[in-house]
Amino acid sequence: MQFLALIYAGENQDDVDLETLIxxxxxxxxxxxxxxxxxGGNALEAVSTATSVRVRSGISELTDGPFAETKEQLGGYxxxxxxxLDEALGWAAxxxxxxxxxIEVRPVMVFDQ
Amino acid sequence: MxxxxxxxxxxxxxxxxxxxxxxxxxxxxxxxxxxxCEQASKKWPKQGVPENTAAxxxxxxxxxxxxxxxxxxxxxxxxxxxxIEDSLYTLSDTTAETDYEVPDERLRLIFTCCHPALNEAxxxxxxxxxxxxxxxxxxxxxxxxxxxxxxxxxxRAKKKIKDAVISYExxxxxxxxxxxxxxxxxxxxxxxxxxxxxEGQSLTRHDLANEAIRLSxxxxxxxxxxxxxxxxxxxxxxxxxxxxRSSVIEPYIPLELQNRTLWDQAKIQQADHFIHQALEYKxxxxxxxxxxxxxxxxxxxxxxxxxxxxxxxxxxxLLQLHPSTVVALNLAIAKANGGxxxxxxxxxxxxxxxxxxxxxxxAARGELESRLNLYEQAIESIRRAISLSSNSIxxxxxxxxxEQLIK
Numbered sequence: 001m002q003f004l005a006l007i008y009a010g011e012n013q014d015d016v017d018l019e020t021l022i023x024x025x026x027x028x029x030x031x032x033x034x035x036x037x038x039x040g041g042n043a044l045e046a047v048s049t050a051t052s053v054r055v056r057s058g059i060s061e062l063t064d065g066p067f068a069e070t071k072e073q074l075g076g077y078x079x080x081x082x083x084x085l086d087e088a089l090g091w092a093a094x095x096x097x098x099x100x101x102x103i104e105v106r107p108v109m110v111f112d113q
Numbered sequence: 114m115x116x117x118x119x120x121x122x123x124x125x126x127x128x129x130x131x132x133x134x135x136x137x138x139x140x141x142x143x144x145x146x147x148x149x150c151e152q153a154s155k156k157w158p159k160q161g162v163p164e165n166t167a168a169x170x171x172x173x174x175x176x177x178x179x180x181x182x183x184x185x186x187x188x189x190x191x192x193x194x195x196x197i198e199d200s201l202y203t204l205s206d207t208t209a210e211t212d213y214e215v216p217d218e219r220l221r222l223i224f225t226c227c228h229p230a231l232n233e234a235x236x237x238x239x240x241x242x243x244x245x246x247x248x249x250x251x252x253x254x255x256x257x258x259x260x261x262x263x264x265x266x267x268x269r270a271k272k273k274i275k276d277a278v279i280s281y282e283x284x285x286x287x288x289x290x291x292x293x294x295x296x297x298x299x300x301x302x303x304x305x306x307x308x309x310x311x312e313g314q315s316l317t318r319h320d321l322a323n324e325a326i327r328l329s330x331x332x333x334x335x336x337x338x339x340x341x342x343x344x345x346x347x348x349x350x351x352x353x354x355x356x357x358r359s360s361v362i363e364p365y366i367p368l369e370l371q372n373r374t375l376w377d378q379a380k381i382q383q384a385d386h387f388i389h390q391a392l393e394y395k396x397x398x399x400x401x402x403x404x405x406x407x408x409x410x411x412x413x414x415x416x417x418x419x420x421x422x423x424x425x426x427x428x429x430x431l432l433q434l435h436p437s438t439v440v441a442l443n444l445a446i447a448k449a450n451g452g453x454x455x456x457x458x459x460x461x462x463x464x465x466x467x468x469x470x471x472x473x474x475x476a477a478r479g480e481l482e483s484r485l486n487l488y489e490q491a492i493e494s495i496r497r498a499i500s501l502s503s504n505s506i507x508x509x510x511x512x513x514x515x516e517q518l519i520k
Contacts, residue, residue, distance in 0.1 A: 088278075090287070
């Protein structure tokens with residue numbers, strides 16, 4: 001079962017300096033990789049780089065900025081392979097940003113053939 | 114409720130937990146059980162009720178479940194089907210009652226139903242529905258909510274369990290502490306539900322109380338934790354008074370008038386034992402404090418000899434842990450019983466807005482008013498309590514009280 005862990009945190013909200021944080025993320029990547037649950041994941045550039053697009057009446061409308069202006073922003077994600085929600089939540093709690101931000105965990109939808 | 118419905122309910126928690134264990138799908142399990150109950154409704158009146166009704170329902174429901182899983186034609190179901198078919202060999206409708214216990218499967222199911230990924234109201238509703246076999250109407254009444262809202266809540270909860278892949282397992286040690294409070298709360302609510310048997314004739318629905326206590330004793334074995342001990346103690350203290358709460362003549366006898374020699378000393382001792390185990394952890398908690406209050410009642414030789422000062426202190430402690438108007442009402446009642454009648458009445462009046470729809474509030478208020486010789490107010494309060502009461506035994510008790518006041 002695949003789960004997407006969405007990492008929400010305020011930018012510059014980190015409780016440690018960037019180098020330490022990166023090191024902590026590397027530790028997480030190592031652990032999750034070794035356990036065979038890590039299918040993928042990435043950090044995203046700052047929310048100031050976001051552009052949102054909507055197509056209305058066939059016309060693309062572009063807006064500068066994220067889908068929703070909130071204090072905590074989507075900063076990255078992991079795609080995890082876990083047997084159930086509890087296992088996914090257990091890994092999500094180990095993501096370094098969980099200490100000051102929020103990790104939203106969602107199962108990836110499975111479409112029947 | 115007719116006798117068939119009663120039998121179905123008594124068996125439903127155990128059977129459903131087992132069906133969910135095999136199918137990993139609450140809805141499918143419920144449908145299978147429903148089909149089995151329908152079959153029973155047709156067969157039993159003609160062929161007679163089987164000796165072990167629960168085992169009969171379990172067996173038939175498992176066969177229905179096999180049919181349903183086969184119909185789904187899913188690859189995943191092959192493994193489930195094998196497991197169920199294997200289990201059929203160990204079960205027949207002549208299985209002795211004592212051999213028919215599936216406690217661990219109920220424990221699994223309660224952890225699923227009380228998963229923090231579900232909101233609390235949904236956890237409670239789902240547990241009452243699946244583990245206790247209450248119908249939507251009864252849950253709505255226990256929860257002061259509408260049937261439509263409860264039905265929707267249960268449907269949503271089942272959908273979330275399925276879609277979010279919430280497991281049917283007892284959580285690992287690392288997650289246990291975050292999972293425990295909701296389970297305990299739900300067990301206690303089940304126990305309390307047994308006191309408001311508005312559907313049946315008897316004030317205590319023993320089966321529900323037993324169910325809650327049994328779940329709680331299982332938790333004690335599985336998870337030694339102060340609040341787990343506290344909850345078990347609390348319910349056992351209450352349950353020790355089961356026999357004295359009613360008599361042949363009086364369907365409801367309040368604590369004040371109970372024959373204390375009827376209290377079940379074995380249960381009191383067991384509860385005392387749990388309370389002492391809880392206290393060793395030195396972590397105060399809601400259930401432990403309430404159990405301590407109940408312990409003081411159990412120790413008192415008579416109503417008048419009760420340590421009301423200590424009880425007041427414990428209610429204050431409870432208010433700190435969990436501010437609630439119902440606890441504030443109980444503190445006021447303890448004050449009145451300790452002799453501070455006027456102060457208690459002032460406290461009770463201050464709660465009138467918040468507790469206006471709460472039947473025990475008006476009953477307690479009427480009691481205070483009659484003690485203060487405010488008869489007109491007392492009659493009005495009891496009238497209000499009667500109108501809010503949905504339990505015929507409780508209502509009769511209040512009506513008798515009102516008649517005494519009018520004289």
